[in-house]
Amino acid sequence: MILCRCEEVTYETVRATKEKYQCDARELKLRTRAGMGYCGGRVCRPLLDKISQNKNERLESQVIPLKYQPPVRPITFQRMQGDHHG
Numbered sequence: 001m002i003l004c005r006c007e008e009v010t011y012e013t014v015r016a017t018k019e020k021y022q023c024d025a026r027e028l029k030l031r032t033r034a035g036m037g038y039c040g041g042r043v044c045r046p047l048l049d050k051i052s053q054n055k056n057e058r059l060e061s062q063v064i065p066l067k068y069q070p071p072v073r074p075i076t077f078q079r080m081q082g083d084h085h086g
Contacts, residue, residue: 004044006037014051025052 003011009032017023017031025048028034034048035041041048 003047004034004037006039007033009034014048018051023052025049028052
C-alpha cells in the first residue's frame with residue numbers, strides 16, 4: 001500500500017524503517033522521504049505521525065507532530081532581481 005503518493009513510499013517501507021531505527025516522525029520523514037513530496041505531507045502526514053508513535057514511549061499529547069510546509073518552486077535569479085538593473 002502506498003503511504004506517500006508524491007514520493008511513492010510504501011507503508012511497508014515506513015514500518016520497516018520504524019522498526020529498524022526506532023525513529024520519530026521527523027527521522028522517518030528524512031529516512032524514507034515520506035511527506036517530502038509536492039503536497040508537503042498534507043496527505044500522508046497523519047499516517048506518518050501515527051506510525052511513528054510508540055505507545056510505551058510518550059503520551060500522545062507529548063508527541064510533536066510534523067509541520068506543514070508549502071511546496072517550493074524554483075525561480076531564476078533574473079526573476080528575483082526584477083526588471084530594474086541597478
